[in-house]
Amino acid sequence: MSRPLALLVVVLVSVCGHWRLAAADVGDFTPCLQFFYRSWPPKGLTGTPICQRYDNQYRFATLYSRARRSPWFSAYVYTLPQGKRPLSFWKFEPQLAYAGAAGNMIRFPPGPLDQNVVDSQAVEPDYINSTYSRGHMNPSLHHRTHEDRTATFTLTNVVPQKAGSNDGPWAKLEQTVNKSLAAFCLGQAYVLTGAIPYRSEEHWLKNHRVAVPEYMWSAYCCPKYNSSLPEELRNTFPTYAAIGRNDCNSSEEIVPVSKTTKKEFRGYDVRRMSLESLEMYLRDRLSAVVSVFYERCSGSH
16 A cells, blocks of 8 residues: 555544544434434435534535435535635545545545545546536535535535536526525525436446536525515525526426526526425436425424
């Protein structure tokens, strides 16, 4: 074993100062159920649960697909953001590579990558010189503290996303959700953002390593909200959902294309819809009955 690799393995298993004998942060959502409405993770999706831990604190939750090396969704509690987007280094999840590793996400080290890490999840070279950006499932924009924002910069929280989506209509959606929740949500807001694969044949980054979604979806649950909503927001509480295009050449069966959108963003439209409609599209595309929130966010108002 080379010295850099040996050092990395030591870091992986002892970053908290001791060996961990149980992979409590990967494979079970129990330690981080606080990020789901009524402590109820979505039903109908299968993958590897990750309780995303940074600086010895759980920050959000992710359902990860090892086979696709990308997340099915990330779940988090919205908090009013402060400050600028952090200049952060990309990180990875050590427990996907080594079951006995410590739970904190780790910054990618300089030099050659550990092959176990490469095999188990997406790594930085996957995105270099590709035509895709790193699209956050859980965006740093929706968090208050610097630590929570920094924690979103892990490759287990991103999917390959076209810049036309990431910098255009999808960014606008994240900003709209931010403004709506900041202004009218009176309690906690639970947010889920996920990926929808191609129907017939997966698309991949570099040698079938990282799966590219055809669409992205997002939904929030805010059971306690200000009843004095403006007319245009009446249908956005307690739940709100949307699907965005990640392929400008996709059919318009789910999201129509606006011909008036700026050229650089054309074909990456976002369609707002009810939670019921989102679940219908997820059921159709994933061939599974998907329930996003417990009883569709039917909390007391």
